[in-house]
Amino acid sequence: MLHRTHRTTQIFQVSTLYGAATLAAALDAGRFGPREDHRRILLVSQNATVPEAALRLDEMHGYEPIVRRFDHVVSWNEAIRPHHPSVWGPRGDDATLWQRAFRLAWDIDPREKVELAVESIQVNPGRALAAIFSESAVHVYADGLMSYGPTRERLPLSIGSRIQRLLHLDLVPGLRPLLLSEFDVAPEIVPDDAFRAVLDEIAGEAADDPRLTPVREQAPTAVLLGQYLAAINILSAAEEEDLHVRMLGAAARAGHTSVVFKPHPTAPPSYSAALSKAASDAGVRLTVLDAPLLAETLYAHARPELVVGCFSTAMVTASAYYGIPVGRVGTALVLERLKPYQNSNRIPLAVIDHVVPDLAAGESAALVGEAPATLPPLVRTIGFCMQPGLQEQSREHAETYLREHLAGLPARCFPESRLAELDLPGAGPQARAKRQARKARRVVVRTVRRTARR
Numbered sequence: 001m002l003h004r005t006h007r008t009t010q011i012f013q014v015s016t017l018y019g020a021a022t023l024a025a026a027l028d029a030g031r032f033g034p035r036e037d038h039r040r041i042l043l044v045s046q047n048a049t050v051p052e053a054a055l056r057l058d059e060m061h062g063y064e065p066i067v068r069r070f071d072h073v074v075s076w077n078e079a080i081r082p083h084h085p086s087v088w089g090p091r092g093d094d095a096t097l098w099q100r101a102f103r104l105a106w107d108i109d110p111r112e113k114v115e116l117a118v119e120s121i122q123v124n125p126g127r128a129l130a131a132i133f134s135e136s137a138v139h140v141y142a143d144g145l146m147s148y149g150p151t152r153e154r155l156p157l158s159i160g161s162r163i164q165r166l167l168h169l170d171l172v173p174g175l176r177p178l179l180l181s182e183f184d185v186a187p188e189i190v191p192d193d194a195f196r197a198v199l200d201e202i203a204g205e206a207a208d209d210p211r212l213t214p215v216r217e218q219a220p221t222a223v224l225l226g227q228y229l230a231a232i233n234i235l236s237a238a239e240e241e242d243l244h245v246r247m248l249g250a251a252a253r254a255g256h257t258s259v260v261f262k263p264h265p266t267a268p269p270s271y272s273a274a275l276s277k278a279a280s281d282a283g284v285r286l287t288v289l290d291a292p293l294l295a296e297t298l299y300a301h302a303r304p305e306l307v308v309g310c311f312s313t314a315m316v317t318a319s320a321y322y323g324i325p326v327g328r329v330g331t332a333l334v335l336e337r338l339k340p341y342q343n344s345n346r347i348p349l350a351v352i353d354h355v356v357p358d359l360a361a362g363e364s365a366a367l368v369g370e371a372p373a374t375l376p377p378l379v380r381t382i383g384f385c386m387q388p389g390l391q392e393q394s395r396e397h398a399e400t401y402l403r404e405h406l407a408g409l410p411a412r413c414f415p416e417s418r419l420a421e422l423d424l425p426g427a428g429p430q431a432r433a434k435r436q437a438r439k440a441r442r443v444v445v446r447t448v449r450r451t452a453r454r
Contacts (some may be wrong), residue, residue: 009108011133012070012117013043013126015085015394017060017294019119020314022143024066025038025195026167031188032117032139035069042070045085045125046077061209061293062202069095074106075081076089076125088122089128098132117141121163123182130159140180141167144313147177148379149347150387155183169195171316172351174371176384184392198322202293203300211291215260215302218287222256223276223302223318224248225295225309234337243330245278247308250359252282256306260287262295299324306365310334311345311352319368321370326368327359328352335412342386350382350413351375377401378413383413388422402426 006352010032014020020042026032027040048054055065067073079102080088090098103110117139130138140163148167160183168177170189177187206212224247229235235243244261251259261275271441279286289298295314299307299322305320307326311334318324331353338346354375357363381401384394402425406414420427 007037008113008115009039009041010115010117011041011043011118011129012075013045013129015039015045015047015119016143017057017062017066018145019141020057020066020169021062021198021294022167022169022190022195022203023117023381024069024198026141027069028198029191029194030166031190037077038407039072039108042067042072042073043076043125043129044073047086047125050098051077051084055292059292060074061206061291061297065201066167066198066206079105085125087124089124090132092131095132095134099134102132115139117122117167119143121155127155127159130162134158136162138163139165139167140185142177143169145171145311145316145342145348145351147179147187147381147430148172148175148237148351149344150178150383151180151182151390152344152387153340154390162427169317169319169320172355172368172371172375175351175376175379178347178391180378192315192321199294199296200300200357203297206293206297208294209291211289212293212301214287215289215298218258218260218285218328220256220258220260220287220302221304222251222254222259222306222308223295223298223304224237224251224259224261225312225314226261228264229310229314229334234334239333241274243310243333244275246309246360247329248275248278248284248286250327251306252284253306253325254286254359254365255307257283258285258287258304260289260298260304261299262289296321308359308365309352313348315352315356316368323367325365326356327356327357327363327365328407331356331358331362332410332412341415346386347382349378350379353410353412377405378409382413385422385424 012023014023044057046054046056076085108114114133114136116129116136117135118142120126121130121138121140134388147166163180163183163185165186165188166180167190168176170192222243225246230237230240248259261272263272263428276286296317299318307324308328308329309315309317310328315326319326331349335349335353338349338435355368355372357366359365381395381398384398386390402414406426414426416427
């Protein structure tokens with residue numbers, strides 16, 4: 001039977017528990033209106049390279065209490081099978097047919113208004129949903145540091161003009177997101193107390209997990225956060241192993257003798273083995289927690305005194321929501337290796353590099369706190385250098401900023417080659433000469449091709 005009693009159906013697309021927690025906090029704070037006025041569908045997408053082999057969202061601790069906020073749960077992977085969620089999108093002429101099919105499958109009246117809440121409008125499945133429900137208002141929510149960076153690519157006006165707002169966590173107070181700013185989309189903060197309440201709810205759900213027992217017994221005073229830098233070809237596997245070992249060394253030098261390592265779900269088992277040897281050599285008691293739970297759940301149960309990472313959002317949530325001092329290791333190396341310059345990890349890296357102490361350099365861990373006055377202009381300039389076509393209004397700011405501050409900044413922030421490519425201050429004569437030579441070669445090639453076609 002069709003649900004004709006509801007004025008609006010809201011479709012909430014998620015692929016991670018952290019994102020689902022962000023949405024749950026927004027719902028609890030009334031950011032999507034009264035529940036009785038809406039039918040709410042949770043659309044779950046598994047975007048891993050091999051979805052069938054990846055950890056499912058419903059296998060994560062905390063999924064059940066979150067899902068109670070919704071009236072219906074749908075698997076996007078099943079809905080579009082055999083296509084992959086990160087790849088599939090409707091052909092232009094088929095969008096209307098797909099909407100009819102999904103309305104029928106999800107029991108949505110043809111006359112009923114639909115609203116979308118997606119975690120990334122720049123890529124599928126968010127972009128596919130916006131194309132299919134082409135008349136629907138779109139709300140974008142961002143659950144991490146990437147919200148502070150620019151939109152990855154130019155969105156069609158037919159999608160961008162329908163985006164109502166950007167919901168985001170206030171991870172670095174005082175820093176305004178660049179995401180979707182080319183459409184003047186208003187950022188809206190998900191309240192801290194609502195998000196922390198959801199995190200507590202998730203942590204409570206995991207209380208009986210036996211894998212947390214050794215963590216409680218060992219009472220680790222430091223947590224190391226693994227990432228997946230080799231999996232996305234930023235570092236080699238050996239370099240990422242070494243990064244984790246350096247994290248452990250930094251914790252040991254700070255006086256911590258009981259440490260828990262939370263690997264990223266995609267990390268190979270050998271990382272833990274290498275870290276175990278390093279811990280033994282350093283006289284550090286190491287617990288590896290490879291369990292389907294958020295890092296924030298670990299914070300709630302272990303109550304550590306230090307969190308060490310490279311540029312994970314979980315570093316900032318440790319500081320912002322749990323009052324745990326944080327320190328970074330390896331951020332400079334990753335910034336130097338990150339290619340292309342437009343890589344969307346660049347802003348999270350730059351933020352951590354700027355506001356979190358470098359333990360490898362002997363600095364002491366600290367809370368992140370308010371954004372320093374130096375951070376917003378730096379992020380705005382990097383954002384322009386990443387996406388000059390979408391951040392055209394920031395060119396003058398970037399030129400002024402680079403003239404005044406480039407000499408005092410690490411070279412990893414603004415490589416000469418990128419400055420030359422964008423004709424910005426700071427590009428040396430050699431870099432400019434190389435760029436001009438490449439440009440001249442392209443002109444010659446185009447001329448030869450045109451001549452050959454005649």
